[in-house]
Amino acid sequence: MAKDAEKQAEEEGGEFADFLADVSKEIAQRVESLDKRATPSATPPTTEKRKAPIAADAGVIVEWPNVADRMIEEMR
Amino acid sequence: MSLVNFTAREITCKIVYYGPGRSGKTTNLQYVYGRVPESRRGRMVSLATQTDRTLFFDFLPLDLGTISGFATRFQLYTVPGQVYYAATRKLVLQGVDGVVFVADSQSRQLAENIESLQDLHANLADEGLDPRTIPLVMQYNKRDLPTAEISMVESLEETLNFRGVPHFPAAAISGKGVFETLRSISTLVLARLSAPAVKGS
Numbered sequence: 369m370a371k372d373a374e375k376q377a378e379e380e381g382g383e384f385a386d387f388l389a390d391v392s393k394e395i396a397q398r399v400e401s402l403d404k405r406a407t408p409s410a411t412p413p414t415t416e417k418r419k420a421p422i423a424a425d426a427g428v429i430v431e432w433p434n435v436a437d438r439m440i441e442e443m444r
Numbered sequence: 445m446s447l448v449n450f451t452a453r454e455i456t457c458k459i460v461y462y463g464p465g466r467s468g469k470t471t472n473l474q475y476v477y478g479r480v481p482e483s484r485r486g487r488m489v490s491l492a493t494q495t496d497r498t499l500f501f502d503f504l505p506l507d508l509g510t511i512s513g514f515a516t517r518f519q520l521y522t523v524p525g526q527v528y529y530a531a532t533r534k535l536v537l538q539g540v541d542g543v544v545f546v547a548d549s550q551s552r553q554l555a556e557n558i559e560s561l562q563d564l565h566a567n568l569a570d571e572g573l574d575p576r577t578i579p580l581v582m583q584y585n586k587r588d589l590p591t592a593e594i595s596m597v598e599s600l601e602e603t604l605n606f607r608g609v610p611h612f613p614a615a616a617i618s619g620k621g622v623f624e625t626l627r628s629i630s631t632l633v634l635a636r637l638s639a640p641a642v643k644g645s
Contacts, residue, residue: 384479390630391508391631392508392511392512395637396512398635398637
């Protein structure tokens with residue numbers, strides 16, 4: 369899609385087109401890295417599941433996936 | 445302001461042109477407006493006084509289209525440079541993602557440049573933004589004036605650009621340096637899309 373924007377920019381010509389082409393490249397790079405972070409992995413984690421969450425410090429739960437698993441199990 | 449919104453697939457960047465009165469902030473926006481195809485720009489809103497100085501602010505929305513699946517919009521604002529309009533400047537700075545400081549290169553305007561830069565820092569701090577880290581670009585405008593009337597770029601750098609941010613000599617009235625400045629601030633703002641401070645995702 370970034371290439372589409374670049375192509376469109378070329379057609380429009382001039383200073384704005386150069387600007388748009390640069391911005392499109394930058395956004396394409398950033399969005400790619402952000403999408404990876406924002407989209408949860410399709411493959412399940414391979415690490416061994418613990419039965420209880422581990423509190424790191426002062427009640428901060430660091431293993432939320434395990435908490436969710438336990439909640440689902442208990443609801444069943 | 446949401447810089448990137450994954451739910452709506454939108455990227456919105458607010459860029460503010462800051463600087464002393466008559467330094468050329470509105471001229472920057474007018475030049476950009478004149479170079480952007482009609483289909484990609486909104487109506488430029490300018491509220492000026494009878495003496496043609498910016499009273500409240502200028503606003504130029506740019507629709508860059510869909511890039512990598514994200515509807516991308518840039519919002520360019522100017523602030524009124526005159527000291528009297530401090531409240532308006534604070535209002536315009538709310539939710540800012542990046543700042544272009546438009547300095548007047550005229551030697552006799554040096555004190556006004558410094559005062560405006562200090563005002564910018566104070567207002568950013570009031571908004572909870574760190575003046576040391578917010579994306580910032582310096583533009584030294586009016587380089588087309590006679591050499592005897594303007595400060596050397598090196599001198600302006602030493603006085604104003606203690607952060608060492610990108611700087612651009614410009615003559616906004618003829619467009620020199622205008623898009624270079626906009627491109628630079630845009631890149632700095634977009635680079636923060638991957639920073640932990642991303643909001644609205």
